[in-house]
Amino acid sequence: MASFLRRRRGLIFKLILLVPLLYLVSLFLYSTDADGNRKISIPLKRKDSASNNIDGFDGARARGDNLIPPPNPRLRLDNADDLENRVVVNRDEIGGADGRNGRMGGHEEDVEVVEQPQQRPHHQQDSDMVDLEELEEPSHDTNGPGEQGRGVNVDKEKLTPSERKKFDQGWKNNAYNQYASDMMSLHRSLPDVRDEECKSLKYHRNLPDTSVVVCFHNEAWSVLLRTVHSILDRSPPSLLKEIILVDDFSDMDHLKQPLQDYIAKLGGKVKVTRTEKREGLIRARLQGFNLATAQVVTFLDSHCECAKGWLEPLLERIYLNETTVVCPVIDVIEDDSMKFQYSAAKSTSIGGFDWNLQFSWHAIPEYERKRRSSDISPLRSPTMAGGLFAISRKYFEKLGTYDPGMDIWGGENLELSFRVWMCGGTLEIIPCSHVGHIFRKRSPYTWRTGVNVVKKNSIRLAEVWLDEYKQYYYERFNNDLGEYGDVTERKKLRAGLQCKPFSWFIKNVYPDLFVPGESIAAGEIRSKAKPMCIDSPADHANYQKPVNMWPCHNQGGNQFWMLSKAREIRRDDGCVDYSGGESAIIYPCHGQKGNQEWEYREDNTLRHTNTGKCAEVSWDGKKLLMKHCTGIDRQIWYWKRKNHKESHSER
Numbered sequence: 001m002a003s004f005l006r007r008r009r010g011l012i013f014k015l016i017l018l019v020p021l022l023y024l025v026s027l028f029l030y031s032t033d034a035d036g037n038r039k040i041s042i043p044l045k046r047k048d049s050a051s052n053n054i055d056g057f058d059g060a061r062a063r064g065d066n067l068i069p070p071p072n073p074r075l076r077l078d079n080a081d082d083l084e085n086r087v088v089v090n091r092d093e094i095g096g097a098d099g100r101n102g103r104m105g106g107h108e109e110d111v112e113v114v115e116q117p118q119q120r121p122h123h124q125q126d127s128d129m130v131d132l133e134e135l136e137e138p139s140h141d142t143n144g145p146g147e148q149g150r151g152v153n154v155d156k157e158k159l160t161p162s163e164r165k166k167f168d169q170g171w172k173n174n175a176y177n178q179y180a181s182d183m184m185s186l187h188r189s190l191p192d193v194r195d196e197e198c199k200s201l202k203y204h205r206n207l208p209d210t211s212v213v214v215c216f217h218n219e220a221w222s223v224l225l226r227t228v229h230s231i232l233d234r235s236p237p238s239l240l241k242e243i244i245l246v247d248d249f250s251d252m253d254h255l256k257q258p259l260q261d262y263i264a265k266l267g268g269k270v271k272v273t274r275t276e277k278r279e280g281l282i283r284a285r286l287q288g289f290n291l292a293t294a295q296v297v298t299f300l301d302s303h304c305e306c307a308k309g310w311l312e313p314l315l316e317r318i319y320l321n322e323t324t325v326v327c328p329v330i331d332v333i334e335d336d337s338m339k340f341q342y343s344a345a346k347s348t349s350i351g352g353f354d355w356n357l358q359f360s361w362h363a364i365p366e367y368e369r370k371r372r373s374s375d376i377s378p379l380r381s382p383t384m385a386g387g388l389f390a391i392s393r394k395y396f397e398k399l400g401t402y403d404p405g406m407d408i409w410g411g412e413n414l415e416l417s418f419r420v421w422m423c424g425g426t427l428e429i430i431p432c433s434h435v436g437h438i439f440r441k442r443s444p445y446t447w448r449t450g451v452n453v454v455k456k457n458s459i460r461l462a463e464v465w466l467d468e469y470k471q472y473y474y475e476r477f478n479n480d481l482g483e484y485g486d487v488t489e490r491k492k493l494r495a496g497l498q499c500k501p502f503s504w505f506i507k508n509v510y511p512d513l514f515v516p517g518e519s520i521a522a523g524e525i526r527s528k529a530k531p532m533c534i535d536s537p538a539d540h541a542n543y544q545k546p547v548n549m550w551p552c553h554n555q556g557g558n559q560f561w562m563l564s565k566a567r568e569i570r571r572d573d574g575c576v577d578y579s580g581g582e583s584a585i586i587y588p589c590h591g592q593k594g595n596q597e598w599e600y601r602e603d604n605t606l607r608h609t610n611t612g613k614c615a616e617v618s619w620d621g622k623k624l625l626m627k628h629c630t631g632i633d634r635q636i637w638y639w640k641r642k643n644h645k646e647s648h649s650e651r
Contacts, residue, residue, distance in 0.1 A: 068385065069332050069439040070349045070361045129202035132309050137233045138187045146184035148191050149436075151339030154180050170220065175440040176303070176335040178220040184338060186225050187233060190436070192308050193331065193342040197376050198432035199309075207315040209239050210390065211292035215246040215284040216302035217445060221254045223303045223438065225262070228270060230306040239311055240269065241294035245302075247274040248284040280408030280453075286401060289393075298390040300435065305333060305340065307434035314390045314433050317378060322392040323425040325416075327384050328433035335440055345431035346375040351383035353414055354572035355472045355516055357458040359385055360539075365512055379429040382421070382510040386413025388435050399423060400493045403460060405485045410454030415461035421509050422465065423499040452482075459484040464491055467502045472516040475523070476556040514572065514589075519562040521600055521639045525569075526552050528604070528636035530621040533559045538574025538586050546583040547576055547624045549617055563639070567597045567609070578608050582625055584615070604636045605629060 145152045154177065156167050163179075170178025192199070212231055216224055224245075231243055245263070247255060263270045273291055275284055289297055296318055300306075314326045329348055332341040349361040350368070368380060399419055406412055420427050455477070462470035464487050474481065506513055516522060525534040527549070535550035535558050536542065553559065561569055561576075569576040570589050575596045577587035589596065597609040606615040607629060614629035615637065629635065 068359060068361070069437075070330060128204055130205045131202055132199070132312055133236045135234060135236065135308075137189060138229075140185045140187045142189065144185055144188070146180075146188045146338055148189065149193075149340030149342075151334060151337030152177075152180040152183055153337055154183075173218065173444060174220050174223070175442050175444040176220075176223070176438050177338065178223070180336070180338050181220060181222045181226070184222065184226070186222060186229050188226065188305075190305065190307050190340055191342075193340075193434045194307070194309055194432055195345045195376050197374065198313070198345075201313070201376075201432065203312045203316045204319055207239055207312065207319050208295035208392075209241040210296040210298045210311070210315060211241055211294040211393075212243045212298045212300060213246065213285060213288035213292060214243065214300050214302050215248055215281055215288060216250065216255075217248040217278070218250045218252050218255065219302045221258075224255075224259075227300065227302055227304045228266075230304070231300070232266070232269065234306050234308055235311045239315060242292070243270045244288045244291055245270065245272045246284045246288040247272060248280065249275050249278040282402050282406050282409055282412050283404065286404065289396070289401060292393060295393060296390055297393050297396060299388065301387045301437060303333075303438040304388065305436040307331070307342075307436065310433045310435055313430045317428060317430060318390065318392050321426070322395050323420075325384070325389060325391045325395075325420050325425060325427050326378075326433075327381070327389045327427075327429045328435040329429060329431055330385060330388055331434050331436040333436040333438045335438055338438075340436050342434060342436075344375070348379060348429060348431050350379055350381040350429060351385060351417070352510065352513070353383050355514075356476055356572070357411060357414060357462065357473050358539075359383055359413060360573070362512075376431045379431065380509075381427050381429045382505075382513075383414055383417035384427055384429075386416070387437065395425070399425070399497070400490070403457075403464075403490055405460055405487065405490070406457040407451070407453040411457035411461050415457075415465065418461070418465045418502070418505060419494075419499070421500075422502070422505055423494075423497040456482070456484045460487055460490070463487045464494060465502060469502050469506075469515075469517075475516075476560050478554060478556055514564065514570070516562055518565050520565065520567075521563040521641045522561070523640040524552060524554070524556075524559045525561050525606070526638045527617045527621070527634065528638065529633040530617050532617055532621045534561065534576075534615075534624055534637075535559045536586055538571040540573075540588075542586050543574065543588060544585050546585055549622055549624055561639075563598070563600055566591060566593065567599060569596075569598050569606075578611065578613070578626055580611070584608075584624060584626060600637075600639060600641075603631060604638065605631065606635075606637055 141147075154167065156164060159167055167177075167179040170176075170182075212235075214227060214231075228243060228245070231240065245259075247259075250256075260272060263272055271291070273287060275287060279287070285299060296315060298311075298314070310328055314328065317324045317326045329342075329345075331343075333339070334341065348364065350364055352360045352362045354360055364379065372379070399416075402412055403415060406415070417427055458473065459481055462473050463484070466473065506515065527533070530549075531552055532549045533552040534547060536545070536547045537558050550559070561571055564570055568589055568591075573589055574586045575589040576584050576598070577595045578584040579595045587596070593609070595610060599607045599609055601607055607613070608615075608626065611626070612629065613626045614635045616625045616627045616632075616635045617623070618625055619634075627635070
């Protein structure tokens, strides 16, 4: 054996030298792409903060909040480890323009191609892209109340009299559980709520910076400051230029000098500006925007919590095209326990609206699912909720910012959504960006009485942007427009921007929208026998509830109904549905006829096609019943039939 080793010693020595040489050559080949360029890995100095991760309505108009919560997700997750059923990501689509010059849905031959401004090239070398920066969050008790986004459940019956008084006052002042919020750390951490594919995405190293504008009025101390700290703690310092807090004439002492003193200790990135009178969300945001100095302005509400990795996905889209307006996924923070609810990207909803000009959430349509290669691809959305979004400062100025003639809040989100789409931009929801929002069931604030500011604002947007389609909104309140101010300058703005007509928006951006001009009958459905009309709300909160009767008031609203070409009795997305028994109910319109098909016959009876029964008002006039057709007066209904030649049929 020893002689064998002596004879082969030279060969062994050569092998020892050859192995490391082959290793070095393989490293060089692996780090070079097909074009011979070196791939560069950028080490990030900040350490992982995994040890700091913590545990976990009517419409907006009546509630007084400027956001309405998205529908309950079909897949609700309480732990990031539960994420499953993911797909392989096309990174060019996530980081690029993903075919933005087309329509959202429908047939390609029907659409006029819209030319977009020049976009940055998105097929970049790896040296231009970096991983999401890991941020070290401030240390605190990670076992405290609310950690990891968990809820804080308070049994008010076990509180002392002084604690109960504080508990009740918190609810009264804020319409959420301030007592539970005060128990939690201002730095409470959240689980990483992103889909797994989001965690491996890379972003351009030279993203634009942002100013974050947060408007508040009498917000609770802990909720406002948790909003501020979530922005500071989870935003790369190089991308967060400033936070501008706009105090809309608060009168609570803690928001005066104590807030100034606290903000002064935060390193200079947070600024406070105050209005001289109660202005409302729209003009308060304009005041904050006028002070912003960054390339991008991000608007957030004052009762939010930003999740890990929330900012970079938003800025990436604007970096690629400054005419892209982006919204994060809005997760629900429960108003009673402060629990942070979230769901998988495939459950994300997009924004729509109805002809009462109210924002609504909708499931992702099939044509949008097919357009995208992944659940985490940016989602094109016809409208935005309005409370949380980011926009290029230069582009916002070019678009005309907010309409200064609008009061307080309401309608500004739809107005901006229409303006973005019709004037050459794109509106997206970014599934890899998550921000939680406390959704309140009522407004804790009071405003001057006698003025319907939401109606006024909506009429302004209708006059400027809806063209002939504005009539579908006006007929909801019998064309009683009232005073809405001068919109001359806003019409000049639209003309100067050379914006598309609203018919283009419906055809190219929101082809699923039901157009009332295609209806057979419209207006109130009035009983011959009683001074009563069919009256029911038809929004998602009232699905599966019985259809009612109410004295006719000639004001539209819940007494405005349409008979569609498909013979549905509907208002927007809610249809009168009958499957048997004594009462009809409100149910989501499905377009499949069946339980939702009705006939308004020549004898003015309303006959349900499937069952052959007729709608009948009860003896006391309070209920709508389904009975065998007899033609009695209580089965006779007066409903304005439409002249099809005068109706809009354009989609």
